[in-house]
Amino acid sequence: MASRPRALPSSLRLFLLLAAVGLGVSGCRGLRPDLGPERTLEAGVPEAFGSTAPKAPALTWDFGDGTPAQTAPGVKHAWATAGRYTVRALDGDKELARVVLTVVPRPVLRAVPQDAQTVLWVPRLRGNVEGLVGFYERLVGAGNASRTLADTPLAPLLLRSLGSGPSEVDPEEGFGFFLLPDFDGVVALLGVTDSRAALAAVARELRDAGHQVLPREDGSARVEPVDGGRAMLLFADRGYVYLAVPDSPDAPEPGETVKALAVVESPDVELVRRRVEALSGPGISENALLAELRGKVRDGSVLLFSAPPVPEAEKEDMPVRGFFGALAVQADQAELDGFLSSSRPLLGGTRGPASALLGRAAVGPVAAAQLSVPPEELARLVFGSPESPRRQRTLERWRKQGLDAEPLLKALRGDVAMLVYFDAAAFFRSFIQDQRPAPKGTVVMEAGLTSLPPVLQLIQKQLQDNGLVFQKEAQGGTTRFRTRLLEQPVSLTLTPERATLEAGEVLAGRETGDVGATLRTRFGAEAFGPGHLSLMVDMGRLRADLAGVREVPGVSTGKLLASQVFVSALLEQLTPFEYGFLDFSPAEGGGRLQGRVVLREQ
Template structure:
């Protein structure tokens, strides 16, 4: 029986090689393109699909986002906006692979480098831009707001977003400003859905304003406005960046030439933005630590102080606006307790003061802390310089530091009758009022010695009166009486007309009840300005000696109308006080209800 050719020892290796080659060829054609598993990605961030092998077979990619299909073996694709997309790989009409991607907005802080020293941002444009702009327009007036915001980066695009136009701007992403130590200027960024179209819209605004625009082949652009370094614009991972170099003020006689290309630090900035990966500023440890310490807001401000080796790693503040109201809540992180855990003295002035101040301020810290703020820390070069300079003037600076108790208070009052008398007599609205200031002392002698020497060497026309336990200095400043008194435990100043006619009350208790518990008390820096009280003072006088009733009525109407047209601002408040882990900053601005 004849043997089969396939069984021949000489032909068997050739048959095996051919079979393996055919199998290998068939397996290679049957390998599915690499799409990965279903996953979540960020809008604007490129996602890779396909095989990295050079001999990979091209397929047609359908990304499910209404973008044109592309035939390539490997491709990188960025999804413009959030949503769920099914990506398919096709060979002709046959599907050879698919994956589902959930695209989420890319947070604005992930687009800010972790090296940023200062950042101001709006996390999401939807529902935040309009109330922020509305409040600002109400505060300063529409005309002034337009003038001040006319050159604001991306303002036209932000206004489009506020009106619900999402064709260029991503309303689910944010807007921000930040500064880097490596770039002399400010960088603005805005989340966009159509990057090239958004850039064109911004460049058209610049061109309409007379600026020279140069579009680069790599998709970036530069804008020349007047002299100095040009502005640069570029796109990166779903965000449009605008780099605003710091304006240089030329010295007298120095010639400044317009620069036709980007400065070297602008190029480095673009490289830094394009090169960084990961979470950016969003997962900076100090920022994560601070997030849980401030209230939710529509806008945030973060300052990093780590570079300076400061004992304060950073500060975060949130800003929230409502109808006629803006509130700020901030926290300053500290490596050790502020003021060494000590509490300042009780400010005495506000405990029994004339009612109705239009402004108030108190500072209460340990005396050594106040001395460090004024003269510098003990042993520091600044302390030595101040001490030596004052010594040359015959003043004992160290004795002064030991004489301070640590509390300073100020109250300001509006004098409506004096205002109307001056208005009727001189036809000019000039402020009239009284300022009270008080500073606690442990010893009066160093303060009296300093004031006596200062007034003796100056051009002051001062009357000095010594009474048992008190030294008084009387003078006139800006045609107003001023009395400066130094007693055993305090220095107090009264500038303006006496307030004997006003009833006295516990102003500190009233202010803390109105604004915040413990504000205007020990350990606090508290400030208040009340134009509502000023409006009430303007309308209060029913008669003013020396002013005819008809003229008083006209002056009251004129004064009230002038103040109403000047600003809708009613009152503002700020308070800074130590807390565990740092210090709390609170603020509030309230507009008048029309």
């Protein structure tokens, strides 16, 4: 027969009772909380620890960053700056668990919603902003730069961080602007170390600028612009401060009342905040097209990515998928490298013809431009694709003017070039004798032709319709029109191969040469060559022309020298710009855009 269970000794029963009560009261404090493995986090992004269960024990949490410890069953904490931090879970003075975390700067693109259509950003403030500001101040002048930057969203807080004192801005994070598809406006964002302090600092700066700042309990603020425009929204999220700035309403059209404009719905700034707060994961940083294009472009101080949707009706004319560009800034120059991605070969996948003008022109232009595309692509760019609504509208408009545009489209060879020359002697003569600095020089523009009659018909009609007094000369296969515009002589010469326009002073006496070869040597092996769209402005050449004048008929040497000194000093005050160029050419998968702006050495 089985024996009955023996009663526990009274002392043992008391011990078990006390243990049970202790466990119930403490919630099993002696159990080791699981803090997870060592891992990497982003600055400003909260991390959760502990338990949210109803009867979970309260622990003390030390986050290792100097912030006050928190006591609760479960907590969330975000680290303001990058570094290695040890998180400890404590029961009184007893350490129950610890974990080492590596906190890295949060990349600015991870703070931008994935559906942003355009993003302009500085990826890291330290090492980039100082050079950008310095270059911009030299380019436009310190006063102009200061006024412009003061009106740029969040820029005042950023600029203040460049000083030696403490700042709410995180120099390891970024700054930028982005556009959202359903928000008519721009959103600025800036990486910070203390969101509350940064919001307060931006609010102060906005008030100082005259705006009305209306704080909210959650730390955000509605900002009523001083000019009465649409309200802005200032808020913070995971280590970044945002300022959503709606577009200003357009000015009323003639006959349209301001009251009618007032009923137009204002852009929803709260939509921006909802989109940002709902952001999870990488944001736009892992956009497939962005990743593809970044591999085609050199790195830079300022980056731009844009992939706006193209309406279906315009895709034939505009097969662009997106653009990525990088601007690298040094002390006295800025270089642009960009790539335009296309769903089909740009410009028909073939190179346009070379410009005859650039191969046999007067040397020393202060500006030059070239467009070299296949003729059918030139017609597509100017008038739209064949059978497209834009092409049909253009043809109909020309028919109403008595012109047949189709033969004109076929008459273009696809190359257009322009050269601009400065006549320093004529400038000084006008400056000294007439006491006014009138620009003097010559513009030469040439377009290749495959057929003369339709172009000749258009030119004659335009001259007659505009009531210009002109002379017409015809000899052999050449027709020349002469007239005057703005007190300057203008001539247009037409041959079966080209149309050449010359406006301004006569270029007689200037040395001629292969200007295109000179430009290619200076700006790149293929710039200003077949298939390229190129532009150049050379202030250095203009300065050299001014300094090179030795005599001006009717002007004394003393007056000429004094005028040269004055004009040279004035140019130095106005701009340090030396030269700039821009070049676009088709490439596999799209087209490459390159450019450079160079300032005079200090």
